[in-house]
Amino acid sequence: DFLIFSLHLLYVCSQEASLSKVFEALTMTSNQVSCTAALGFCFQYVFLVIGFLIFPEGYGFADMDTHDCGSLGACLLAHLDYGFRSAPVWGGPDLTWAQFVFDYIYNLIVILILAAIVSGIIIDAFSSMRADLQAQQEDQTQQCFICNINRSVLERKLVRFDQHVFQEHYMWSYARFLMRLEMTQDSDLNGLESYVQAKVQVSDFQSWYPIGKALSIETDEDNNYAEKDLRVKDLEELRGVVKSCSDGADAQMTNVRELKAAMKDARESVKNMEFALAQLASDVQKKADALAAAAAASAVSASAKKGGD
Numbered sequence: 001d002f003l004i005f006s007l008h009l010l011y012v013c014s015q016e017a018s019l020s021k022v023f024e025a026l027t028m029t030s031n032q033v034s035c036t037a038a039l040g041f042c043f044q045y046v047f048l049v050i051g052f053l054i055f056p057e058g059y060g061f062a063d064m065d066t067h068d069c070g071s072l073g074a075c076l077l078a079h080l081d082y083g084f085r086s087a088p089v090w091g092g093p094d095l096t097w098a099q100f101v102f103d104y105i106y107n108l109i110v111i112l113i114l115a116a117i118v119s120g121i122i123i124d125a126f127s128s129m130r131a132d133l134q135a136q137q138e139d140q141t142q143q144c145f146i147c148n149i150n151r152s153v154l155e156r157k158l159v160r161f162d163q164h165v166f167q168e169h170y171m172w173s174y175a176r177f178l179m180r181l182e183m184t185q186d187s188d189l190n191g192l193e194s195y196v197q198a199k200v201q202v203s204d205f206q207s208w209y210p211i212g213k214a215l216s217i218e219t220d221e222d223n224n225y226a227e228k229d230l231r232v233k234d235l236e237e238l239r240g241v242v243k244s245c246s247d248g249a250d251a252q253m254t255n256v257r258e259l260k261a262a263m264k265d266a267r268e269s270v271k272n273m274e275f276a277l278a279q280l281a282s283d284v285q286k287k288a289d290a291l292a293a294a295a296a297a298s299a300v301s302a303s304a305k306k307g308g309d
Contacts, residue, residue, distance in 0.1 A: 025125040032121045040114045044079045047106055048072070054098060062086035087111060145171045147210045159216045168216060
């Protein structure tokens with residue numbers, strides 16, 4: 001029957017991605033919308049009772065004239081059917097202050113506020129769904145599915161996120177491993193596989209999943225620690241070499257100063273010896289001159305004596 005199969009169009013619409021979000025929003029807000037509809041029913045009943053008491057001549061609506069409804073139930077049904085579409089319509093050309101206040105409050109509460117509440121509930125549902133979808137997409141693109149480490153943390157450690165996700169922590173490799181544990185007999189498993197199988201059977205995944213851990217990060221940290229220790233040792237050795245060089249330089253400077261002082265003393269001694277030798281040469285020359293003069297004088301006197309004889 002085409003009347004029955006017409007309901008299947010809703011199922012066809014729900015299979016489309018965009019329309020499925022509409023159905024999901026309606027199901028999420030069904031409780032809130034139902035409560036708002038009940039609140040609208042209460043407001044309609046309150047306005048109906050006030051209208052019965054204050055306006056015995058009655059009033060109608062834009063789509064239906066209900067001023068001559070015979071009972072409270074008929075008027076309530078008319079209110080519920082036409083009251084959400086338009087405000088009350090009065091029969092006479094003149095509008096009293098009571099009719100004005102009643103009409104204004106009715107427009108404000110029923111036509112504006114209640115409709116805005118329903119629209120706001122549905123719009124908030126769509127906003128919440130969009131925020132959840134964005135959070136899911138961000139979690140899928142920025143977090144590792146296995147270790148739950150953020151992309152920025154890995155990249156600060158100089159680890160490429162794509163390489164980490166598709167090689168180091170490839171989720172389908174874990175899925176194949178779990179499938180192998182499920183399909184393999186217990187006798188064919190090794191010790192590590194038996195341990196993981198026991199944890200999986202009790203739904204204990206945190207004990208063997210590398211949550212918050214990655215081999216590349218831990219290796220880098222170990223290397224950093226080793227480099228830091230090596231650098232400290234190198235600095236200590238360098239400090240010792242510099243200290244020994246400094247001590248050796250101080251000793252050399254001391255020796256140089258002592259050598260300079262000795263050379264200065266030697267130069268003074270040489271000068272004194274030269275002065276003494278010059279004095280000695282002068283005295284020898286004087287003695288030689290004196291001896292020569294004495295020899296000449298004696299020779300003159302000897303020749304003089306010979307001539308007298």
